[in-house]
Amino acid sequence: MVLFPNQVNMTTESALPLPRLPVPDIRAEVAFQHSQKQNERLQEYRLRPPKLRLANRSHSSTSTSTTAHAISFRGESDGNGKALPELDANALSGSYDRSMNETYFEQCFTRLAKIGEGSFGEVFKVRSKEDGRMYAIKMSKELYRSEHYRQERLEEVRRYEQFSGHANFVQFYRAWEQNDRLYMQMELCRESLDRYLVRRRDIPEETIWNILLDLLLALKNLHDRNLIHLDIKLDNVLIGDDDSCKLADFGLVIDVDRANRHQATEGDSRYMAPEILQGKFSKAADIFSLGVAMLELSCFLELPHNGPLWQQLRSGVLPHDFMKNISPELETLIRQMMSPEPEARPTVDEILSHKKLVSLLERRNRWRLIIKMVCY
Structure with a gap:
């Protein structure tokens, strides 16, 4: 555990990185020069999209159903020859009504703030309507373009499931697909x-x-x-x-x-x-x-x-x-x-x-x- 002095109770929406000043253009023989940071308006949080190449998983179409479906790699090997445990945490909420026009995200969470955005995803601070707790949800910004593109997005789910539970990794709760987008529910950090x-x-x-x-x-x-x-x-x-x-x-x-x-x-x-x-x-x-x-x-x-x-x-x-x-x-x-x-x-x-x-x-x-x- 790290003890942070003068702790402020902040969530990640107030934790967006400040813009960095340009690095001074100096000659090689000139010593390093300090570049101050300024308290300017916060900019968007840049999320880096996954880039891994994966073996194909069976998926008959690149188009997912309009109904939400849980995504999990549990039961597969964790990389050390051990199977990831099957956990109910990856199942969708029982309050989800598939007959409604609203998405699972809309039905089960109250969107409080957008706390980050990158080329391929947006992150929101939400409150669960099921347990009243706050979470971070990362949502794909673009629709699936192909099965290969989908596999690249899903690899991050596999890795989060592998490492979730370790004290020094962000806690992962569940992932689901709906309308050709991937959603991941994670702990909301300060x-x-x-x-x-x-x-x-x-x-x-x-x-x-x-x-x-x-x-x-x-x-x-x-x-x-x-x-x-x-x-x-x-x-x-x-x-x-x-x-x-x-x-x-x-x-x-x-x-x-x-x-x-x-x-x-x-x-x-x-x-x-x-x-x-x-x-x-x-x-x-x-x-x-x-x-x-x-x-x-x-x-x-x-x-x-x-x-x-x-x-x-x-x-x-x-x-x-x-x-x-x-x-x-x-x-x-x-x-x-x-x-x-x-x-x-x-x-x-x-x-x-x-x-x-x-x-x-x-x-x-x-x-x-x-x-x-x-x-x-």
């Missing part, structure tokens, strides 16, 4: 880590170490399954009501053994590992992206999308003036994670063996044990 950084600006280093531990625990779950996320960034890390950091957006998650160059170049360029552009990637690509995220958190650094600054960050030239206020052990770890050579970067397990992270994890486990004893 805000993104990107928005938290903009709001707080100066984050205590102890909090940064806790954030890193949360993300490493999530990433270990992926890497142990031979999967890579390919889109680790602050926008894709959400802060739950329990203050833990949760990894979201599994649209680009791929099996290392089945990846190809096209799939590997779809992530955010600000966080992308240098070898990705050559079609060479592995789990080390996620480590590099995580290192960039920690650099951004630690230094309030405006990340470049391209240009000389982008090249310097991927050549091992990190902004010394920005890093002078962080501890030597955190600086050393960030430099190791952002090594230009993938083979030189530590693995998730190696980072988790860092004495600082070991101490934090032991402290968490002690608190869990104390809380469990008190509760009983």
